[in-house]
Amino acid sequence: MYCNICGNIEENIGIFKIKMCKYCLDEIQNLKYEDEKYDYYKNLIRIALGYYILPPLELNPVN
């Protein structure tokens, strides 16, 4: 299993639907607002959470 963030093939931790390695998890946990990677990770997590929260697309035809 590859880390969804850096592509590292290490022991990964599944968070919601994303898999990330310890390194990336540490990065996120230690992220500071002024960090230049902050937006990058923030968006990544937002997208991941969006997939997690959104129900699967189902078409319910209205008769």
Ligand SMILES: [Zn+2]
């Ligand atoms: Zn990683």
